[in-house]
Amino acid sequence: MDIKVIAFDADDTLWVNEPYFRQSEEAFCTLLEEYLPRHELERELLKVEIGNLGLYGYGIKGFVLSMIETAMAVTNNMISAKTIGDIIELGKQMLNQPLELLDGVEEVLRALKGRYRLVVATKGDLLDQERKLKKSNIANYFHHVEVMSEKDDANYLKLIKHLDIRPSELLMVGNSLKSDILPVLNVGGYAIHVPYHITWAHEEIEHSIDSGMFKSVECIRDILGFV
Numbered sequence: 608m609d610i611k612v613i614a615f616d617a618d619d620t621l622w623v624n625e626p627y628f629r630q631s632e633e634a635f636c637t638l639l640e641e642y643l644p645r646h647e648l649e650r651e652l653l654k655v656e657i658g659n660l661g662l663y664g665y666g667i668k669g670f671v672l673s674m675i676e677t678a679m680a681v682t683n684n685m686i687s688a689k690t691i692g693d694i695i696e697l698g699k700q701m702l703n704q705p706l707e708l709l710d711g712v713e714e715v716l717r718a719l720k721g722r723y724r725l726v727v728a729t730k731g732d733l734l735d736q737e738r739k740l741k742k743s744n745i746a747n748y749f750h751h752v753e754v755m756s757e758k759d760d761a762n763y764l765k766l767i768k769h770l771d772i773r774p775s776e777l778l779m780v781g782n783s784l785k786s787d788i789l790p791v792l793n794v795g796g797y798a799i800h801v802p803y804h805i806t807w808a809h810e811e812i813e814h815s816i817d818s819g820m821f822k823s824v825e826c827i828r829d830i831l832g833f834v
């Protein structure tokens with residue numbers, strides 16, 4: 608391996624994210640429980656969210672709009688302005704959530720800094736990701752922060768070009784096989800999967816990965832055994 612750059616996914620790799628979405632989804636289902644059972648609401652919301660990704664992209668603001676749209680659909684437009692206000696408030700609570708770094712993150716960054724160029728490669732809302740990075744107090748470890756609208760082959764190639772490296776000089780570390788691992792392997796980079804205990808349904812994939820450029824570890828500290 609001749610790795611020059613290690614890129615880290617942010618949400619659920621560096622810091623806690625998905626549990627806040629789950630909490631809001633729970634609260635959303637409670638607001639609307641008189642209209643539909645929880646599992647049906649969850650299914651409707653996921654459908655609306657995925658349908659809106661192309662328009663709104665990833666992140667909390669799009670999630671709030673999708674919750675409102677779902678609420679309108681399942682109540683036949685009978686949803687009250689009060690409930691819409693409650694949904695908006697759920698989004699604001701998420702945006703104002705204190706930032707919680709995952710265990711081992713800072714220790715790993717400290718060990719790697721100076722040996723590699725470290726970057727953040729994330730999707731989501733630009734403003735929100737910048738806010739989280741600032742709150743995290745780890746921004747100084749990174750040489751570059753890339754917020755992508757979609758983590759696909761083309762955008763990883765763009766990042767590789769921007770960093771002026773060959774694909775095989777990139778190692779990506781992340782919790783999503785679909786967004787952090789597969790596209791990086793596709794373009795010829797190395798990838799290490801650090802699973803998080805919950806994954807958004809849209810990020811789940813069904814197949815296993817067999818590649819000499821891929822490793823799966825249990826926690827972020829384990830990557831120090833490979834670099």
Ligand SMILES: [Mg+2]
Pocket residue numbers: 616617618619620781782783
């Ligand atoms: Mg992630």
